[in-house]
Amino acid sequence: MALLLLSGQPIGEVEAVLFDKDGTLSISEPMLHALAKARVFHCGQLLAEHHPWVGSAGHHELKDLLERAYGLDGEAINPAGTTAVASREHNLISTATALSQVGLGWPEALELSQRVFSATDSLHGQGSLHRPLATEGLHDLVDQLARASVRCAVISNDEVRGIEAFLDSQAIRQHFQALWSAEHTPRKPDPAAVHALCDELGVAPARCALIGDANSDLLMARQAGVGVVLGYVAGWRSPPPLDPSFPQLRQWADLQARCR
CATH class of the missing domain: 3.40.50.1000 (HAD superfamily/HAD-like)
Incomplete structure (x- = not known):
């Protein structure tokens, strides 16, 4: 006592x-900021590779949706946002939701989100993100x-x-x-x-x-x-x-x- x-x-x-x-x-915050930025990057990259029909307008919309969903604010992270507070599963769902907003069906959005998170998990495991x-x-x-x-x-x-x-x-x-x-x-x-x-x-x-x-x-x-x-x-x-x-x-x- x-x-x-x-x-x-x-x-x-x-x-x-x-x-x-x-x-x-x-x-x-530095690690979470790098993680969120990496997820935005890989999401755009994989979307272009697997769903090229979305087009440039869809890519710009997706980037904006993801940055707001993740709580990215310049070099900072919103301490009350999903990246800071929510679980990995909830962040994955928010990613899939953003992808569905640019035209993907839910199964495709969820599958692409899982690919994105696997790619960023690999970076984290290699120590490429801030500790x-x-x-x-x-x-x-x-x-x-x-x-x-x-x-x-x-x-x-x-x-x-x-x-x-x-x-x-x-x-x-x-x-x-x-x-x-x-x-x-x-x-x-x-x-x-x-x-x-x-x-x-x-x-x-x-x-x-x-x-x-x-x-x-x-x-x-x-x-x-x-x-x-x-x-x-x-x-x-x-x-x-x-x-x-x-x-x-x-x-x-x-x-x-x-x-x-």
């Missing part, structure tokens, strides 16, 4: 902290939580391999006792995902804190009965538009854990 303090003020006693990954644990870094001060916070005997877990819409690869790359895997991914059922933002993760940790939701960078995370935690719910706003170029009713963290150094 530890007392959490935000900017020196007590905010609750906890036995575990549940972290979102992208935009909270990790600075994922996410830890948000500033994360290592110090995780060490502090470990010293206070607070359990840590990840709840994310990334896949298991993506979560584990990040934790391993930062040498903090040993501090995380559980994870909940897009491959688990139910998945976030279903409050039942929080309950299932807490069951795995052996900690009641009321004895947990959840920290995330999306309103869907924070509302999920509130509905699940999590004791301390914090918004994290320092993981993106543009701060995510979080519900002001939740306390917000602008740097990890503002959060402290004291043994009880």
